[in-house]
Amino acid sequence: MVSQFVSPDKVRLLGHLKFDFPEGTHAIGRLDNHSEGLLLLTTNKKVTRLLFQGQVPHKRIYLVLVKGLVEAPALHLLRTGITLPGKGHDDYTTLPCDVEIVAPPPNLPPLDPSHTWKVPETWLQITLTEGKFHQVRKMVTTVGHRCKRLIRVAIEDIELGGLAPGAVRELEETDFFRLLHIDNWQ
Template identity: 40%
Template sequence: MFYKPYDVLSQFTDEGLDKSSAGSNAHSVESRRRTLKDYISVPSVYAVGRLDRDSEGLLLLTSDGQLQHRLSDPRFAHPRTYWVQVERIPDQAALNQLRQGLVIQNYRTRPAQVRLLSEEPTLPPREPPIRFRKQVPTAWLEMTLTEGRNRQVRRMTAAVGFPTLRLVRVAIGKLRLEGLEPGQWRDLTPTELEQLRRF
């Protein structure tokens, strides 16, 4: 399990590099985007699912193709929990829409567990910090989904009028992010692995 920092790709190579300038003086080190290779030196492991470059938090890596399939396939409905900072304070109507599922890009999302957190969760500061607007309050939601479509949380909160500012995945099933700082990883314990296989 790896605590993916903000602005890091969920893959070991940057396929978006400018091929025309790669290897030439025109391609500076600064333009290379950070990848998992900058943090993890374990060979032959792959990310289970993805976290967008602008999202943070728990990412699992494995060399077990069968386990990767089970954890990635929406049919198995594995819960993933996120802390989501949104612009403004969502009302009950918006929270209920998120809970019941809503249509985004011609697709109805599955019902989700959603609650408004009473206080800001304790997280390491994000670098760079989110944009701050004095006139616009923010709130934190805890959202648990059983599917992982591309940019789904961001699209859901935007659809109900509360754009996502910061997104941190804090749990996959019973595995939680606690004990890791951004950029750190650790092996799963045998018990944790067994729980994942029984999912």
């Protein structure tokens, strides 16, 4: 599914979900079409600016399945900052972030069998306070590991939890802003 309501391409969109979204609903931050997990939707146009363009950084947590066994030197590079190629000659060094090797998440729907490899793999939990284009995928690739699966599990204190793919959970506006740690939202 593409994390938008309108597209010129014949793809599955948010509007195809069995939910009556209010007029003006839009996604806050996107997931690319090879990623899954938590997507925040709102009708409040200030949220994107306050959450992702404001002066206070807000954390995003991802579970990442990579090809191969991740060792200490790669973890160190991921944690301290990776230089990624930018457009033209504008390379970009990621901010330091938290990276841990974690156990496979329980009750996770399986990947398409065509995406399996017969090699060791590692689950990482990566906590960022920035979100450049395909940043997590580029980071793990730069340290020698191909991203097999990318799941956003939290933005600040809003967690995916056991929410099924395609399911929608509504939050009261005050809870939404409290869990996102956004104070001046009115």
